[in-house]
Amino acid sequence: MTIQVGDKIPKATLNVLRDGVQAVDTHELFGGKKVVLFAVPGAFTPTCSAKHMPGYVENMPAFRERGVEVACLSVNDAFVMGAWAKDQDVPADLHMLADGNGAFTQALGLELDATAFGMGLRAKRFALYAEDGVVKQLHVEAPGEFKVSAADHVLAQLPAA
Secondary structure, three states: OOOOOOOOOOOOOEEEEEEOOEEEEEHHHHOOEEEOOOOOOOOOOHHHOOOOOOOHHHHHHHHHHHHHEEEEOOOOOHHHHHHHHHHHHOOOOOEEEOOOOOOOHHHHHOEEEEEHHOOOEOEEEEEEEEOOEEEEEEOOOOOOOOOOHHHHHHHEEEEEE
16 A cells, blocks of 8 residues: 555665665654655666756755755665765765665555566655655656656645745
């Protein structure tokens, strides 16, 4: 079942690449904070690299001004996420979350079966906004779309600072 507005973010362990692979607990990541989590089907894929990630990188100052942390999720390993972060000039405060086996993505109910494209299980393209671990907004893209999870759209939907 897909996570809904009003639901708590499920507890899971994700990985980031900081002085080696480090575990990140979702309750610690989201607890007591305002967080936008956006997900991409894959690092280094065309729309993700040309549009999705660059929009968040460019808009990080606006998210910071609103006191909102930003995290990117992908069903990739931490090394791929780290390499993609370098390739995209991702600032250190944009969390690059690796969901290597897709367990967190599945717990959210936002998995995408991309086996027809040789990519296996991936995350749907989406963005959510949570306060203290509770989903306040959820923007899930229709297949092949890139609109509602874009940084500028998400920023426009956020409550005033």
